[in-house]
Amino acid sequence: MQKNFLKKGFTLIEALIVLSILTIISFAAITSFSGLRSQAALEDGRATLVASLEQARSRSVSGVGTTAEQHGVEIRQTEIVPIKRNESGNIEYDLDKLIKLPAAISANETSTVIFDRLSGTSTGTSIIVKHANGTETEIIITDEGRIITD
8 A cells, every 4th residue: 555645845856956046136136226227327317406506506596696797606526615706707606505416326527517697608628427336317508508318
């Protein structure tokens, strides 16, 4: 008489296969999440910089300040400093309104962007905003003072 034993549980091979599949799926999810976080940080840095540029342009166009005052920003590696150029051509830094870029985000080089009073025009320039992982985005300021992002 042959006894029929009930097979209970999983074999070691089955358990290892399931564990391997779960490891691969987890690795893919973590990698994807990491990429999303860096993209979100880059987008936040870009939005911060664009908002600062738009505010400076708005102040120049609206004629805030004295009759010959122009507004702009100085973009440093990890911060944005609002500036204004007075009647004598001297640049004044508003360090009380200094804005830090998000962690792991930096600008490619120090750039100064000043918008002309009332017209809002500026000398055309381009600013590269980078994440520590190497991804980047470009902000272009046209001669007409338009701010374009990619």
